[in-house]
Amino acid sequence: MIQGRDRLAIARRIAEDIPEGWFVNLGIGMPTAVSDYIPPEREVIFHAENGVIGIGPAPAPEEADPYLVNAGVQPITLLTGAALVHHADSFAIARGGHLDLCVLGAFQVDEAGDLANWAHGLTEPTRQIGGAMDLAVGAQRVWVAMEHCTKAGEPRLLPRCTYPLTARGVVQRVYTDLAVLEVTAAGFAVREMVPGLDFATLQSRTGATLQRG
Amino acid sequence: MIQGRDRLAIARRIAEDIPEGWFVNLGIGMPTAVSDYIPPEREVIFHAENGVIGIGPAPAPEEADPYLVNAGVQPITLLTGAALVHHADSFAIARGGHLDLCVLGAFQVDEAGDLANWAHGLTEPTRQIGGAMDLAVGAQRVWVAMEHCTKAGEPRLLPRCTYPLTARGVVQRVYTDLAVLEVTAAGFAVREMVPGLDFATLQSRTGATLQRG
Amino acid sequence: MIDKFVPSLTEAMAGIADGATVLIAGFGAGIPDTLLRGLLAQGARDLTLVVNAAASEEGPVAELLAAGRVRKVMCSFVRAASTASRLQREGRLEIEMVPQGTLAERIRAGGAGIQAFYTPTAADTVLAEGRETRVIGGKLCLLEHAITADVALVDAWEADRWGNLTHRATARNFNPIMAMAGRLTIVQTRHVVALGTIPPQHVQTAGVFVDRVLHVPEGDAA
Amino acid sequence: MIDKFVPSLTEAMAGIADGATVLIAGFGAGIPDTLLRGLLAQGARDLTLVVNAAASEEGPVAELLAAGRVRKVMCSFVRAASTASRLQREGRLEIEMVPQGTLAERIRAGGAGIQAFYTPTAADTVLAEGRETRVIGGKLCLLEHAITADVALVDAWEADRWGNLTHRATARNFNPIMAMAGRLTIVQTRHVVALGTIPPQHVQTAGVFVDRVLHVPEGDAA
Numbered sequence: 001m002i003q004g005r006d007r008l009a010i011a012r013r014i015a016e017d018i019p020e021g022w023f024v025n026l027g028i029g030m031p032t033a034v035s036d037y038i039p040p041e042r043e044v045i046f047h048a049e050n051g052v053i054g055i056g057p058a059p060a061p062e063e064a065d066p067y068l069v070n071a072g073v074q075p076i077t078l079l080t081g082a083a084l085v086h087h088a089d090s091f092a093i094a095r096g097g098h099l100d101l102c103v104l105g106a107f108q109v110d111e112a113g114d115l116a117n118w119a120h121g122l123t124e125p126t127r128q129i130g131g132a133m134d135l136a137v138g139a140q141r142v143w144v145a146m147e148h149c150t151k152a153g154e155p156r157l158l159p160r161c162t163y164p165l166t167a168r169g170v171v172q173r174v175y176t177d178l179a180v181l182e183v184t185a186a187g188f189a190v191r192e193m194v195p196g197l198d199f200a201t202l203q204s205r206t207g208a209t210l211q212r213g
Numbered sequence: 214m215i216q217g218r219d220r221l222a223i224a225r226r227i228a229e230d231i232p233e234g235w236f237v238n239l240g241i242g243m244p245t246a247v248s249d250y251i252p253p254e255r256e257v258i259f260h261a262e263n264g265v266i267g268i269g270p271a272p273a274p275e276e277a278d279p280y281l282v283n284a285g286v287q288p289i290t291l292l293t294g295a296a297l298v299h300h301a302d303s304f305a306i307a308r309g310g311h312l313d314l315c316v317l318g319a320f321q322v323d324e325a326g327d328l329a330n331w332a333h334g335l336t337e338p339t340r341q342i343g344g345a346m347d348l349a350v351g352a353q354r355v356w357v358a359m360e361h362c363t364k365a366g367e368p369r370l371l372p373r374c375t376y377p378l379t380a381r382g383v384v385q386r387v388y389t390d391l392a393v394l395e396v397t398a399a400g401f402a403v404r405e406m407v408p409g410l411d412f413a414t415l416q417s418r419t420g421a422t423l424q425r426g
Numbered sequence: 427m428i429d430k431f432v433p434s435l436t437e438a439m440a441g442i443a444d445g446a447t448v449l450i451a452g453f454g455a456g457i458p459d460t461l462l463r464g465l466l467a468q469g470a471r472d473l474t475l476v477v478n479a480a481a482s483e484e485g486p487v488a489e490l491l492a493a494g495r496v497r498k499v500m501c502s503f504v505r506a507a508s509t510a511s512r513l514q515r516e517g518r519l520e521i522e523m524v525p526q527g528t529l530a531e532r533i534r535a536g537g538a539g540i541q542a543f544y545t546p547t548a549a550d551t552v553l554a555e556g557r558e559t560r561v562i563g564g565k566l567c568l569l570e571h572a573i574t575a576d577v578a579l580v581d582a583w584e585a586d587r588w589g590n591l592t593h594r595a596t597a598r599n600f601n602p603i604m605a606m607a608g609r610l611t612i613v614q615t616r617h618v619v620a621l622g623t624i625p626p627q628h629v630q631t632a633g634v635f636v637d638r639v640l641h642v643p644e645g646d647a648a
Numbered sequence: 649m650i651d652k653f654v655p656s657l658t659e660a661m662a663g664i665a666d667g668a669t670v671l672i673a674g675f676g677a678g679i680p681d682t683l684l685r686g687l688l689a690q691g692a693r694d695l696t697l698v699v700n701a702a703a704s705e706e707g708p709v710a711e712l713l714a715a716g717r718v719r720k721v722m723c724s725f726v727r728a729a730s731t732a733s734r735l736q737r738e739g740r741l742e743i744e745m746v747p748q749g750t751l752a753e754r755i756r757a758g759g760a761g762i763q764a765f766y767t768p769t770a771a772d773t774v775l776a777e778g779r780e781t782r783v784i785g786g787k788l789c790l791l792e793h794a795i796t797a798d799v800a801l802v803d804a805w806e807a808d809r810w811g812n813l814t815h816r817a818t819a820r821n822f823n824p825i826m827a828m829a830g831r832l833t834i835v836q837t838r839h840v841v842a843l844g845t846i847p848p849q850h851v852q853t854a855g856v857f858v859d860r861v862l863h864v865p866e867g868d869a870a
Binding site: 233234236256258260266267291293294295296297298301305306307308309310311312351 | 427534539590635
């Protein structure tokens with residue numbers, strides 16, 4: 001039995017790859033935890049769609065300020081050096097190419113780098129576009145954090161997304177519970193597997209054909 | 214010999230027609246003086262293209278702050294209640310319909326309300342577009358302050374402008390040294406003449422056919 | 427003397443017509459909740475609401491929806507378990523999904539006199555189906571039109587009698603741009619300050635965008 | 649540790665290539681005069697300058713023009729008695745006249761990832777000849793493209809090591825939006841402040857837009 005990374009371990013793994021000085025937006029859900037694993041001496045500046053540049057650690061519950069929340073409407077603190085702007089200015093940052101990285105959750109990613117993360121289908125009543133379409137096309141880099149398969153065991157890494165797209169050809173890397181993969185011209189290239197996992201097993205859990213290393 | 218209004222008297226005449234509570238942009242030149250004739254108890258808020266909302270009286274020369282200027286790069290003061298914004302936000306005010314009035318200088322105005330105030334011709338090396346095109350199409354009302362004729366005695370109020378246009382069909386009123394005229398569907402209607410001036414004389418100094426009051 | 431303060435919620439909400447488009451600011455924080463209750467009481471019907479999220483079964487937006495007062499919602503986020511989704515399934519509500527950044531930019535464009543713009547956001551998604559796209563600077567772009575509205579409902583932290591506003595922390599969000607885009611911009615403010623209290627360089631929403639201001643002291647919901 | 653301060657004007661201006669497009673902020677106040685002298689000394693040629701006015705025969709913009717370093721100027725204002733007009737008459741300079749609000753909006757669009765927009769400004773003037781117009785919402789509009797630039801030269805009053813800036817009074821003008829639109833944004837600041845000195849809600853240009861900051865104490869022109 002392979003011990004895959006849990007959600008926090010995926011976030012921690014992503015944090016390892018973010019260098020000092022980057023401006024980064026973290027999507028709602030799994031990506032939000034990434035900032036918890038950036039060592040304090042490494043200055044990385046996190047952005048939220050609702051106008052925060054420089055999110056600090058989560059406050060103790062009794063110190064939460066209802067006027068200070070992130071894009072998931074969770075209480076936050078501000079780093080020393082933070083800035084606050086309005087929503088259009090905040091998305092000017094996201095859409096204008098000023099974010100070095102955006103980490104998003106996804107339902108599906110395909111080997112062309114297409115991203116599907118807002119609906120399971122067009123008639124589905126839950127439609128969580130939020131800022132994902134803006135971030136996906138606007139950020140310099142898009143990394144995805146997600147489970148390798150659905151709870152039902154269906155692959156999420158596909159030759160072609162079947163859910164409605166968020167954006168086309170934008171994903172550069174995918175971090176899952178099982179592996180780190182890069183989207184290349186030849187498709188998904190496996191950069192890293194969790195200990196004990198072999199390539200054939202990873203391939204069996206993946207809808208698209210994987211490239212070695 | 215008719216005593217026409219001088220430049221400051223034109224400005225004073227315009228000031229009479231501006232009610233309390235309006236947001237007003239004053240163009241460079243003659244219009245700038247309009248604010249001097251608004252009585253202090255009548256709150257009118259003046260805007261400048263370079264990001265000022267709430268221009269106060271001109272400072273004494275020794276109190277001029279080089280960091281605080283109007284769109285003519287003249288020193289200004291700020292009213293209590295003023296706000297400062299950047300250039301795009303300032304033009305969002307002008308272009309977004311938020312100014313009740315813009316008072317502009319002009320070379321020519323025609324009976325369709327067309328305004329020409331940025332160049333005498335297309336090859337002329339002085340081209341002072343500045344913010345006039347933005348203001349002329351964006352403000353709720355455009356009033357023009359100008360001499361009725363050029364120094365050479367040529368009329369400036371015409372059936373059709375001969376100089377390059379700033380904007381088409383935007384001028385509602387013209388205040389000159391001789392008269393106050395309104396642009397109507399039937400052309401220029403004379404609302405007021407300076408004392409001693411008769412209609413025939415005014416018509417003789419005007420390129421377009423005038424309508425009586 | 428310019429004084430945009432109104433003494434009551436009824437006067438704040440006066441004149442909103444049936445069929446009006448209403449911008450509703452807020453994102454977790456900065457929601458004009460008192461004005462929304464005022465809109466509920468005021469009675470206007472056949473409304474179009476422009477709001478970031480219609481994700482709830484509670485609160486004044488859900489109540490407006492449940493009361494059958496809304497024809498259409500433009501938003502970036504709906505949930506299955508929301509009044510909006512239920513009404514849409516029942517064929518009683520139109521929902522237009524708009525990416526959040528495009529929503530913000532369309533509202534700003536409306537306030538700034540920009541009629542329409544091209545953006546890469548959503549250009550190669552189902553949201554672009556049947557709509558105008560164009561390649562500009564090598565990027566596929568979608569034409570998006572400005573949003574202006576009859577009414578904007580805005581929350582503020584401080585306001586002066588000219589309508590100059592500050593917004594506290596992330597309660598800023600949509601408030602300044604919705605204030606710009608409303609033909610009638612109505613503000614609820616937690617604090618009233620004397621003219622000149624807000625330094626000119628710290629005004630976050632200039633009074634030029636504001637029509638009426640209602641003082642709603644914090645914790646006071648009426 | 650993020651530290652955007654550079655110790656010298658030479659380092660501030662390093663790497664500006666021939667053929668670069670350079671945004672030059674300022675409007676009476678807020679002109680990055682030291683950086684402009686640095687650009688003059690740095691030597692890049694064949695430049696396109698985007699600046700509100702090219703109206704003078706003196707000062708560093710006129711010197712850049714006179715030195716034959718500039719291919720094109722985009723501006724809203726030129727005078728007959730200016731170096732720009734003289735060079736244009738001699739066939740040595742291209743001048744693109746842009747209405748000031750359109751200029752500001754095109755720069756903001758560049759910084760905000762908007763590829764192009766429709767505006768009524770100048771739509772029925774000679775500036776629109778041969779260009780795309782369209783009636784939107786009953787208004788004749790002109791298609792205007794975003795301006796992005798290789799370099800933005802920006803003036804500030806205060807800066808911290810992340811590049812958060814304030815601008816004093818009307819020295820703000822084009823500075824925040826040009827900072828957004830430059831791929832390399834270089835700032836001269838009158839004052840250096842510790843991180844956190846500028847309250848988050850009072851930052852006028854966020855450090856996310858800034859690459860390098862040079863301290864130029866007031867009155868010191870080098």
